[in-house]
Amino acid sequence: MSTSSTLSRRLPFQAHPVDEVGIKERVARLATRSIKKSSKVEGLKLALSMVDLTTLEGADTPGRVRQLCTKAVHLHSGRTDLPMVAAVCVYPTMVRVAREALKGTPIKVAAVATAFPSGMNPLTVKLEDTRYAVGEGAHEIDMVISRGDFLRGDYGRVADEIAEVKKACGEAHLKVILETGELGTLDRVRLASDIAMEAGADFIKTSTGKIQPAATPEVVLVMLQAISDFYRKTGRKIGMKPAGGIANAKAALNLLVMVREVLGPDWLNPDLFRIGASKLPNDILMQLEKERTGVYQGGDYFSND
Template sequence: MEVLNKIPDFRDTVPIDTVGVLERVSRLNKRSIKKESKMDALKMALSMCDLTTLEGMDTPGKVRQLCYKAQHPHESIPDIPSVAAVCVYPNLVRTAKESLKGSNINVAAVATYFPSGNGTLESRIEEVKYAVNEGADEIDMVISRGAFLRGEYNFTFDEVAATKEACGDVHLKVILETGELETLENVRKASDISMYAGADFIKTSTGKVSPAATQPVTLVMLEAIRDFYYKTGIKIGMKPAGGIRDSKTAIQYLVLVKETLGIDWLNPDLFRFGASSLANDLLMQIVKQQTGVYQSADYFSKD
């Protein structure tokens, strides 16, 4: 397709109306979710979680524990989905892969000098190849925000394209780190560049910068995905990450997705939550729905 693999023409992009975006988000947040739909929404959100551990102090033991949790989120509840993926640093991919053998949970690796992205392009590509070799099913790359903010859009385009090439068949998620992009206009531009350069997913944040995922930013990215789909027929996935801690917020995100992209995107292949504490809150809400009793974190495993 000829529009692909070249930098998008920003003259075609509708300018972002910040007030309008905020207004739409707040209106969608007021949707009331009825009890019957709530249970389905909670389970759906759980199946879309990427359980994440990205600390300097991560150990193989902790990753194994996380992988166990990914497969058996809460053993006392029957018919509960497992999460979508486990997200770790490249050096722990092998451990995660072994622990998840036999399940259909993916292993995602953050690469390209996560979280800053400040490294030479060669060394960043090297890291991606290493992670792919170790068995990662998905690569989460970061863009160089410095270059992007300087207006070097070609640089951003090239780094995403080069990373995609290194990934081969492995899914590529591009982290825009929207907390550092300053304006919604920039978020839209970065989303477009990433998608045209070959991203399979676009992702808001590393989780290391505040603010992380916010709903206005997510809405802008979802609209970029929608416009890209209209133009090319290709469905790109979306992953808000960081700062989503409770079920209520998660369900609000699902509403945003449904209203912007439609039902097709409401599945783990096209929508993910990057969060470490969300899964437990979802579990607590599921048990609350089943028993009618508010739950305590004391009775849920801490990853």
């Protein structure tokens, strides 16, 4: 506890006000970029390589997770020019199944932990949850912050919790989910991003996918700016993961444009940028097939997971 208590004492957590109108305008401007033909193909392939293919349902079974893992490795039959996705994201009890299914591939296994998605459990339970997932073999842990504590103004507690979970992760990478849909304002999104990065996050992530709105472009832009400022201040590169509601190729390309404009080309790789999604790959595949064949595609010709 000593390091984390120091952390919360050391940090005043000054709010960094966000210009909402400016953010909206910049989002709108960036969304007008038109990416066509070969650039589009390259962009879509890059986006595919950044996907955290996700299944987080109460109804998940080992069979379903294995099916998803197969999809992660072979996105579309008959095409050998496609990258694999970056990771598969599952609940802790499914980590072992996913590790088995992905043996011999470079695809990482990410587990959500810390009483996902609400985070409404005591710290001891959250740490146990995290250690369990790491013990099962998860390469990456997606934790949720305690939005209740954050909204109450208890920022020190939020930061301490992240720092503790980071310790429990050991070698595993830590992604911190802010659940921006519950934070309410862009100012709070910015503050939560700053807290998470100071407390030791390797990635900051927008949403659990269980709450709407999720990864809106505005929220993503604010978080990218926070990462940029943090990099300038400390020299540490923090990753970004928008998740929730990103279902089409166009939205994915827009995200890449934003990353390129705010953080530069260094961030355009799966080590520093991920997209959490379950339906997105199929839409990207349909676009890629359209570019290859010249005709528009239908959902009947692509696998359901």
